Amino acid sequence: xxxxxxxxxxxxxxxxxxxxxxxxxxxxxxxxxxxxxxxxxxxxxxxxxxxxxxxxxxxxxxxxxxxxxxxxxxxxxxxxxxxxxxxxxxxxxxxxxxxxxxxxxxxxxxxxxxxxxxxxxxxxxxxxxxxxxxxxxxxxxxxxxxxxxxxxxxxxxxxxxxxxxxxxxxxxxxxxxxxxxxxxxxxxxxxxxxxxxxxxxxxxxxxxxxxxxxxxxxxxxxxxxxxxxxxxxxxxxxxxxxxxxxxxxxxxx
Numbered sequence: 001x002x003x004x005x006x007x008x009x010x011x012x013x014x015x016x017x018x019x020x021x022x023x024x025x026x027x028x029x030x031x032x033x034x035x036x037x038x039x040x041x042x043x044x045x046x047x048x049x050x051x052x053x054x055x056x057x058x059x060x061x062x063x064x065x066x067x068x069x070x071x072x073x074x075x076x077x078x079x080x081x082x083x084x085x086x087x088x089x090x091x092x093x094x095x096x097x098x099x100x101x102x103x104x105x106x107x108x109x110x111x112x113x114x115x116x117x118x119x120x121x122x123x124x125x126x127x128x129x130x131x132x133x134x135x136x137x138x139x140x141x142x143x144x145x146x147x148x149x150x151x152x153x154x155x156x157x158x159x160x161x162x163x164x165x166x167x168x169x170x171x172x173x174x175x176x177x178x179x180x181x182x183x184x185x186x187x188x189x190x191x192x193x194x195x196x197x198x199x200x201x202x203x204x205x206x207x208x209x210x211x212x213x214x215x216x217x218x219x220x221x222x223x224x225x226x227x228x229x230x231x232x233x234x235x236x237x238x239x240x241x242x243x244x245x246x247x248x249x250x251x252x253x
Contacts, residue, residue, distance in 0.1 A: 005252050013179045015040040016044070016226075017136045023049070027133075029094050043229075056074065063241060065245070087132075096137045096138075096139055100147075100158070101149060101189075101193045104150075107155045108121065108153040129156065130173065137179070142180035182203045183225065195217040195218070199222055200224065
């Protein structure tokens with residue numbers, strides 16, 4: 001579709017991450033992940049359980065930034081940690097300051113552990129999320145500084161590190177997708193390394209390689225990210241994000 005924006009392709013790619021989850025708790029973190037998860041709730045996966053990101057279970061899917069009249073229950077972080085995280089029936093989509101070819105994520109610090117040049121959030125809940133729950137990542141600006149060969153600090157745990165830890169770390173471990181402003185990747189390459197799944201329209205495979213600081217496995221033919229359906233376009237533009245906040249995060253190139 002010629003009038004579909006890059007941010008809308010990102011939204012449907014994120015929605016597809018949740019499409020096959022069935023009855024599971026979705027924990028999208030950030031604007032585009034929230035938009036994509038709410039889109040999935042309205043289309044491919046109506047069984048997806050969503051919260052407002054704080055303490056309320058949502059009955060419906062309000063526009064971004066609104067929760068009025070759609071609260072169905074109470075789900076504070078304490079209950080998430082006690083009853084959901086360790087159980088495994090949860091799909092998290094986090095951001096990543098760095099993500100490497102083995103699926104390790106960094107939101108903690110840039111530089112050496114002893115003397116980082118930038119202090120970030122800390123590891124927060126990333127280790128527990130990745131060991132216990134299906135995990136995807138969202139990166140709004142794909143660059144060699146973000147998609148790297150090796151992260152400076154491991155916050156979210158990739159498959160090789162989980163396997164080295166032992167069975168307790170792999171029971172629920174599944175790093176599912178990485179969606180960026182350039183395309184969709186997974187970790188189905190050799191030894192669970194980064195693999196290109198699709199490129200958004202207007203992006204080439206060479207563009208993805210040039211914007212990456214690590215090797216990315218790519219088949220001879222890489223498809224474009226699918227077009228949103230007419231229903232999805234209406235939902236995005238009229239119900240879920242009428243203020244077009246998505247375009248502030250992913251401007252049209």
